Amino acid sequence: MHELSIVSSVLDQLDELQKEHEGARFSKVGLRVGELAGVDVDCLRFGFECVVKDTHWAELALEIEQVARRQRCPRCNAEFKAENWATACPQCGEAATITIAGEELQIAYVEVEE
Amino acid sequence: MSQIVVEKKVLNENQKLAAELREKFRQHKILVLNLISAPGSGKTTLLERTLERLDKNKRVVLLTGDLQTENDATRLAQWGFPVKQIITGGTCHLDAKMIEKHLAAWPLESFDMLIIENVGNLVCPTSYDLGEHFKIVILSVTEGEDKPLKYPSIFVKSELMILSKVDLLPYVPFSAELAKSNARSVHPGIQIIETSSKGDGLDEWMKWLEEKLAAVKSGELVSA
Numbered sequence: 001m002h003e004l005s006i007v008s009s010v011l012d013q014l015d016e017l018q019k020e021h022e023g024a025r026f027s028k029v030g031l032r033v034g035e036l037a038g039v040d041v042d043c044l045r046f047g048f049e050c051v052v053k054d055t056h057w058a059e060l061a062l063e064i065e066q067v068a069r070r071q072r073c074p075r076c077n078a079e080f081k082a083e084n085w086a087t088a089c090p091q092c093g094e095a096a097t098i099t100i101a102g103e104e105l106q107i108a109y110v111e112v113e114e
Numbered sequence: 115m116s117q118i119v120v121e122k123k124v125l126n127e128n129q130k131l132a133a134e135l136r137e138k139f140r141q142h143k144i145l146v147l148n149l150i151s152a153p154g155s156g157k158t159t160l161l162e163r164t165l166e167r168l169d170k171n172k173r174v175v176l177l178t179g180d181l182q183t184e185n186d187a188t189r190l191a192q193w194g195f196p197v198k199q200i201i202t203g204g205t206c207h208l209d210a211k212m213i214e215k216h217l218a219a220w221p222l223e224s225f226d227m228l229i230i231e232n233v234g235n236l237v238c239p240t241s242y243d244l245g246e247h248f249k250i251v252i253l254s255v256t257e258g259e260d261k262p263l264k265y266p267s268i269f270v271k272s273e274l275m276i277l278s279k280v281d282l283l284p285y286v287p288f289s290a291e292l293a294k295s296n297a298r299s300v301h302p303g304i305q306i307i308e309t310s311s312k313g314d315g316l317d318e319w320m321k322w323l324e325e326k327l328a329a330v331k332s333g334e335l336v337s338a
Binding site for chain 2: 013027086105107109
């Protein structure tokens with residue numbers, strides 16, 4: 001699966017970030033993964049462990065925040081969580097609502113040990 | 115302990131490249147489609163039937179991805195349109211870099227349409243933007259009607275669903291209505307065309323293509 005390439009993209013970006021923060025020891029990276037991102041969080045954790053093991057990131061911890069899919073109704077402006085992938089507006093019944101969250105695949109933060 | 119706020123897309127590099135590709139496609143007014151399905155749903159067959167019907171003056175070019183072999187490119191080359199095989203060597207999806215690399219030798223200004231046949235996989239290709247106008251998902255009637263519920267991301271992100279192999283409907287326990295309603299439950303706006311290699315739905319599919327081609331040429335359709 002592509003979780004391994006996602007892990008290496010994360011580590012590449014951390015290498016870049018490390019250059020901007022020379023000498024800082026990154027202890028944890030926080031990722032944000034949306035329900036629509038097409039990423040299996042368990043695979044991502046497993047892939048992360050496998051990849052970092054033999055690198056200079058071996059001590060890096062991983063935290064994943066999962067983001068549920070949220071929709072906005074263009075008719076009545078209601079915002080709601082799309083439970084079981086149902087996207088019709090629970091308030092007014094509008095079928096075509098807009099996705100406002102759940103597509104994230106982001107590096108949110110890194111923690112630095114002083 | 116302190117924190118550095120990063121707030122960057124993990125696939126930043128891919129996203130940047132996809133944006134560059136999208137800009138090139140816009141400049142040259144090329145319609146770009148990204149075909150995604152499970153292995154064996156009929157991506158290559160749909161393309162064969164499409165190329166067979168296409169006006170030979172249409173300037174169409176194809177990239178087809180697989181883990182190994184040139185088989186699909188060989189199949190598709192028969193109709194005289196330029197085709198290139200992308201062998202990913204094990205990678206389960208195409209990314210923007212592969213597209214850029216394989217397009218490099220082609221003069222983009224002389225094409226009207228690029229069709230990308232992704233690696234057979236309903237999950238991973240969903241995450242990688244290739245700069246396309248539309249993702250198209252293919253579901254065949256020999257699979258389960260609940261695929262849109264099991265793999266919702268790709269159905270949410272696709273403009274069009276092709277329900278393929280409908281000529282087999284009399285022989286398989288598959289409800290086309292249920293499959294369509296499942297797709298619409300995860301993506302109410304999804305367009306659906308039922309096709310078969312025997313010719314069902316192909317006029318409708320060709321009409322869809324012609325409309326999108328015209329919209330890109332007129333500048334009415336710009337990919338965001």
